[in-house]
Amino acid sequence: xxxxxxxxxxxxxxxxxxxxxxxxxxxxxxxxxxxxxxxxxxxxxxxxxxxxxxxxxxxxxxxxxxxxxxxxxxxxxxxxxxxxxxxxxxxxxxxxxxxxxxxxxxxxxxxxxxxxxxxxxxxxxxxxxxxxxxxxxxxxxxxxxxxxxxxxxxxxxxxxxxxxxxxxxxxxxxxxxxxxxxxxxxxxxxxxxxxxxx
Numbered sequence: 001x002x003x004x005x006x007x008x009x010x011x012x013x014x015x016x017x018x019x020x021x022x023x024x025x026x027x028x029x030x031x032x033x034x035x036x037x038x039x040x041x042x043x044x045x046x047x048x049x050x051x052x053x054x055x056x057x058x059x060x061x062x063x064x065x066x067x068x069x070x071x072x073x074x075x076x077x078x079x080x081x082x083x084x085x086x087x088x089x090x091x092x093x094x095x096x097x098x099x100x101x102x103x104x105x106x107x108x109x110x111x112x113x114x115x116x117x118x119x120x121x122x123x124x125x126x127x128x129x130x131x132x133x134x135x136x137x138x139x140x141x142x143x144x145x146x147x148x149x150x151x152x153x154x155x156x157x158x159x160x161x162x163x164x165x166x167x168x169x170x171x172x173x174x175x176x177x178x179x180x181x182x183x184x185x186x187x188x189x190x191x192x193x194x195x196x197x198x
Contacts (some may be wrong), residue, residue, distance in 0.1 A: 048072045048125035050133060057135035064092075064112035064139040068119055070104045077124040087139075088115035114139045 054069040055061050068085055078099050083106035085093045097106045104123055121142065122132040 043171065047129050047131055048074050048076055048123060050131075053119070053135055055137040057137070057139045061137060061139055062110065063114075064117060066108060068106045068108060069124070070106075070121055072102050072104070072123065074126045075099065075102050077126065077128070078102055079180060080122065080130055082122045083122045085117060086120075087117045088113050092117070112139065145177040 049072060051071045051073055053071070055065060064087065068083065070083070076099055078096075081096045081097055081099065081104060083093060083104060084091065085106060085108055088179055089112070092109045093113055094107045094109055097104050099105075104121070106119075114135060115138070118134060118136045120132075120134045124130050
């Protein structure tokens with residue numbers, strides 16, 4: 001009788017560590033899946049944000065500037081980046097925009113007349129996603145001596161990234177993130193099912 005009980009105890013001790021090992025392994029798999037879902041995609045979703053423009057949106061300047069400047073929180077990518085400036089005489093942008101540090105600078109034609117100017121921009125973020133927006137400013141008429149020295153601030157960037165000036169076009173770029181997250185989840189489910197049947 002004692003011999004039978006001894007063998008049963010040995011069997012229970014043999015099964016115990018195996019079950020514990022499976023639980024540890026399953027916990028590690030779940031942790032890896034959670035890291036993939038909530039850790040990795042955060043950097044991939046960080047699009048550029050417009051911090052301010054020169055001239056500022058709605059500003060009144062003495063004369064049309066030689067260059068329009070858009071300032072972002074990160075450097076942009078030249079591919080797909082465009083800036084269109086429309087004035088009283090139509091399109092006034094000259095050449096392609098220049099990307100300098102975290103700014104996008106668009107040269108304008110010289111000798112522009114007074115009037116309303118609208119800037120439409122499309123910029124490719126550092127993560128490859130495009131964002132776009134628009135703003136306007138006004139060049140005042142009259143001689144320089146008849147105008148105040150400072151009409152309005154040249155630029156008034158907000159303290160936080162502006163969300164209303166740019167619309168993110170993330171429909172095409174976000175699909176791969178879900179595929180990336182689905183792979184470890186599927187692997188964890190298959191392996192967990194196989195271990196539970198053993």
